Amino acid sequence: MEELEKQFFSKHDPKILPVLRNSVVGIAGAGGLGSSVAVSLARVGVGKLIITDFDKIEPPDLNRQQYFVEQIGKLKVEALLENLKRINPFSEYKIHNVKIGENNISEIFGKVDVLVEAFDEAGMKKMLIESWICRFPKKPIIVASGLAGFGKNEKIHIRKIGSLYICGDEESELKIGISPMAPRVAVVANMQANLVLELLLKEKNSNG
Numbered sequence: 001m002e003e004l005e006k007q008f009f010s011k012h013d014p015k016i017l018p019v020l021r022n023s024v025v026g027i028a029g030a031g032g033l034g035s036s037v038a039v040s041l042a043r044v045g046v047g048k049l050i051i052t053d054f055d056k057i058e059p060p061d062l063n064r065q066q067y068f069v070e071q072i073g074k075l076k077v078e079a080l081l082e083n084l085k086r087i088n089p090f091s092e093y094k095i096h097n098v099k100i101g102e103n104n105i106s107e108i109f110g111k112v113d114v115l116v117e118a119f120d121e122a123g124m125k126k127m128l129i130e131s132w133i134c135r136f137p138k139k140p141i142i143v144a145s146g147l148a149g150f151g152k153n154e155k156i157h158i159r160k161i162g163s164l165y166i167c168g169d170e171e172s173e174l175k176i177g178i179s180p181m182a183p184r185v186a187v188v189a190n191m192q193a194n195l196v197l198e199l200l201l202k203e204k205n206s207n208g
Contacts, residue, residue, distance in 0.1 A: 005090045008088070008090060009045060009090075012044070012045055016197075016201060017045055019200055019201055020044060020045045020046050020047065020197070020200065021045060021046075021047040022047055023046050023047055023048070023113050023114075023200045024046075024047065024048040024049075024050065024111060024112045024113050025041055025046050025048070025049055025050070025112055025113060025114050025115075025116065025196055025200075026049075026050045026051075026052075026108070026109040026112035026114070026115040026116065027041075027049060027050070027051045027052070027115075027116045027118055028052055028100050028109070028115065028116065028117050028118060028119060028128055029052070029053055029117070029118030029119045029120070030051055030052070030053035030055075030076040030077050030080050030118070031053070031055070031061065031065055031076070031118065031120060032061075032064040032065045032118075032179075032180060032182075032185040032189070033116075033118035033144055033147075033185060033188065033189045033192065034051065034053065034080075034116070034118030034189075035065050035066035035067065035076070035080050035083075036065075036066055036185065036186055036189035036190065036193075037116050037118060037189045037190075037192050037193045037196075038051055038066070038080060038084060039066050039083070039084070039087060040189070040190055040193035040194075041193050041196060042084045042087050042088040042091055042093075043087060043088060044193075044197065045088065045090075045091065046091060046196075046200075047091055047092060048091065048092040048093070048094065049084070049091065049092075049093050049094070050094045050095075050096070050108065050109060050112060051077055051080060051081075051093065051094070051095050051096070052077070052095070052096040052097075052098055052100050052108060053075075053076045053077050053080075053097070054075075054097055054098055054099045055075075055076050056073055056074060056075055056076065057071050057072050057073065057074055057075075057076055057079055058072065059072055060179060063179060063181075063182060064179060064180060064181065064182040064185045064186075066080070066083060067079050067080070067083070068083075075097050077095035077096065077097050078095065078097070080095070081093050081095050096108055100124070100128060101127070102127065102131045105128070105131050105132065105135065106135055109132075110135075110136075112139070113139070113199075113200060113203065114139070114140045114141075114142065114196050114199050114200060115132060115136075115139065115140070115141045115142070116141075116142050116192050116193075116196065117129065117141060117142065117143040117144065118144065118189075118192075125143060125145075128141075128143075129141060129143060129164065133162070133163065133164065136163075137162075137163060138163060139163060140163050140164075140165060140199050141163060141164055141165070142165045142167060142192045142195055142196065142199075143164065143165070143166055143167070144166075144167050144168050144188050144189075144192060145166050145167070145168040145169075145170045146168035146169035146170045146171050146172045146173075146188075147168055147169075147172065147174070147180040147184050147185055147188050148172035148173055148174045148175070148180050148184070149172050149180075149181070149184065150181050150183060150184060152169065152172075153187065155169040155171065156168060156169050156184075156187060156188065156191065157169070157170075158191065158195060165195055165199075167188050167191045167192050167195065168188050
């Protein structure tokens with residue numbers, strides 16, 4: 001296993017890998033965005049991921065989420081844990097099958113370097129952003145806004161407001177009963193994941 005781990009990371013940038021291996025990233029939500037962010041961060045070798053969700057996998061989820069038919073009915077966090085261990089068994093994964101609220105944000109995510117918001121519901125997004133900025137004003141939180149539809153890649157961007165980073169087009173709204181499509185979800189999720197790496201490396205360089 002030790003030799004496999006060495007080979008697994010052999011093509012990673014040796015200047016970047018130590019930073020990633022010593023980083024902790026939180027992901028609030030394990031749906032289309034959260035599961036995709038987690039897969040990307042596991043592949044690049046982030047040392048520890050802390051993931052929360054309280055839903056089970058349903059058949060319609062498979063059109064954009066990182067799960068498989070045989071996992072239908074499982075808790076998302078448990079299925080995602082299985083998948084992440086299959087991709088990269090050398091990182092640490094902490095899962096919480098809970099609904100995030102103001103009373104447990106600090107307990108679950110208080111030690112992360114960066115938090116990724118990956119909720120569907122606007123009220124949950126608002127609560128998480130406001131609670132996080134209030135408790136951890138200097139720690140980055142990366143949120144998503146505007147995933148609906150397809151194409152229009154040029155509209156997708158990152159906007160920074162203090163320690164808050166918004167990824168998406170900030171315009172498109174989902175239609176009731178229609179899920180966002182996999183390509184746009186993946187684009188925004190990987191924009192979030194890519195920004196996580198940028199912030200982790202920037203923080204490390206500024207401190208040392």
